[in-house]
Amino acid sequence: MADYSTPLPPLLTQSLRLPNGSVIRNRLAKAATSETLATYANRPTPRLVQLYQRWAASGVGLIITGNVMIDRRALGEPGNVVIEDESDLPMLERWARAATDQGASIWVQLNHPGKQSTKGLNVSNLAPSAVPFSKEMEALFETPREATDAEIKDIIQRFGRSAAICKKAGFSGVQIHAAHGYLINQFLSPHHNQRNDEWGGSTEKRRRFLLAVYAEIRRQVGPHYPVAIKLNSADFQRGGFTEEESLATVQALADAGIDLVEISGGTYETGVAQPKKASSQAREAYFIEFAEKVRAAVRVPLMVTGGFRSVRGMDAALRSGAVDLVGMARLMVIDPDAPAALLQGRDSAQRVRPIKTGIKQIDSLGVMEVLWYELQIKRIAAGGEPRPNESGLWAFVKSLVLSGWGTFKTRRLRAR
Template identity: 55%
Template sequence: MSQIAEPITIRNVTFKNRIIKGAMSEALANRAGQPNDLHFGLYQAWAQGGLGCAITGNVMVDLRAKNEPGVVAIESERDLERLKKWADIGKKYGMVQLIQLSHPGRQCPKGLNQETVAPSAVPFSPMLATMFATPRELHHEEILDIIQRFADAARVCEKAGFEGVQLHGAHGYLISQFLSPLTNKRQDQWGGSIENRMRFLLEIYHAVRAATSENFIISVKLNSADFQRGGITEEDVIAVFKAIDQAGIDLIEVSGGTYEAPAMAGVKAEKRKASTIAREAYFLEFAEKIRDSVQCKLMVTGGFRSVEGMNAALQSGACDFIGIARPFAVETDLTHRLIAGQDVKYAVKPIKTGVPFVDKMAVMEIIWYAAQFKAIGKGKKPNPKLSPLLVFLNYAKGNVKALIQGRINSRKSA
């Protein structure tokens, strides 16, 4: 029997197979951050395709801090009935669903929100500074408020019927910003030593655990590295993994990179050793290194393309779940095909527009796939040959509209 087809249980929740759709931004919500029929159609397509588990794209815990237009936000029970409908899709088809809770911190395009906040007022690199503003440093009371927002959102997710949440602690979002010495220059209890820098993550975990039941799954997505000079060290990363495991986390997804060094999208793949490339997964070596140091389940996402490679990773014991993201944007029935012994059909390549400053960012690795999701949500087939340049122009147009609307709303409330 193929390893990927074997069931596994976390707390009292059974995953019918080892394939998890990694989080990808759907960008399908309205301006108020509400899920809709497009989300339901998209996740039903994946559920019908045999997925064991789907992790949603970024769901913001604060509507004032969105990472992009069209993102879902959960601040209260306002959309409880819609969320219940979403959760029921997974239950109907036996697909576990984890809501990825996130706060973007400094990673918000200029003009999208009234202001940008972060652990410290650290600007982006000169190239990205044209799109991302220098953030304001968070006050202590604001940090406590954000922690509570994660807990409140998780409580609503459980009430809606989702099996768990994933805390987004990777890819340069707020939790990751607290962990990295590049973006956390604080000298109080939230910065300095790794013990202080990981305090934000641990406090969020404890708050979420206190707000939910014993059988509610809490996962976290963490970087194995920032892939930036002066970023978090491997020693500190291992300390974070051990601390969150000892706190009681159920599942850690191993990833890496930020908007400024987007290793999560495979951009750094050309620098990997030949032996690593042969084994497909970008972060499998780190998972092997950390495996004996943690008791929780591990998930590795990024690079898997063959059934042989997936089964080998599971058989090695390095990970318990295979995370696959981008291929699901063009192959909704991929899980059925993998279990039948067929490899990923489309070798997804980096999305290039031909515009250098755009292609050096990770943004195309988000918005091109979001365009596919919109089509799937409408019941259409995805288009692997969709023009990246056309997608970017539509995205830029949408950002301009959001900026104009934001300014209009600001004037009305002034």
């Protein structure tokens, strides 16, 4: 049993050495959150530098950026950063140094949205198969077209190219986003991937796209540069990606040499599932039980994000041996200085709460868990403070206006 007689929990403060020799200064990680702080031409801005300087100053060990896209034609939201060439290298270097100059590691989360992009933002959206969204989501997302073999191979190469640029810019590593319903997750899911070629038709073939992305990134960055993955434990969707398939995917990635696996779950359509059992709620971490299954199968370092509320819960997860890094996302948006307290054995004064507008149709989609937090991030990036008690309805209205304007400006810039 953990000893809490001393105020400083030693496991949170311990450094973590990855198999490739890279060292993260402690066991706290800022998990990726959507930021949308790029220009409408998708170029990084000084606001990202200011945001990451604030987060790195908290003492957190690792910061993972949110939703950096590999193709300007395939955006998830207006204001996504896109890295597809070296035209923004000076600003990327400033962004990386904002964290590394303060001793924090910073990994770029590389992503392709696939079908999970709002209507009107891209000229068209592609996916493994032309599977429409659920009726509840059809108003926001259009039915995609099926990707061609040539397009799939181009996307694989783009992931590698983007990773190589991140390395050149001085970022500490990259994370492949293969969770939450984005393109790689779509390829893994039998619900979204109904192909019968080399990219689908069996569990092994659905996994081929992800493994090809990893192999291309590894080819372009070399054996010693950290490459991680964010992977669903399950999609929580009928006919979707299951725990058994996820565990087999982790084993395949571990065999290929992945440096760290972050465990998550759910998609835009299902939301991120929360534990219902009292025993799971007491342990705080949403995916700790799946992490234990993974730990029994592989020795690759594991990060779990979601549900952590206290130093006690974080320390217990680390002591269990199933978790190597504790991921925080929303807590560090409403309290950017939370790691400073946690590393001294004190809980943050803030508590993550459900964000609701009071409009049932909106709240059932779970979009406020993205939109509300994006607004708080923008305040921090402008040098201000978050507003933890801000109205969900006000945030929704403001986000609706900003998103509409952003979509218009993005399409107009693209048409020039």
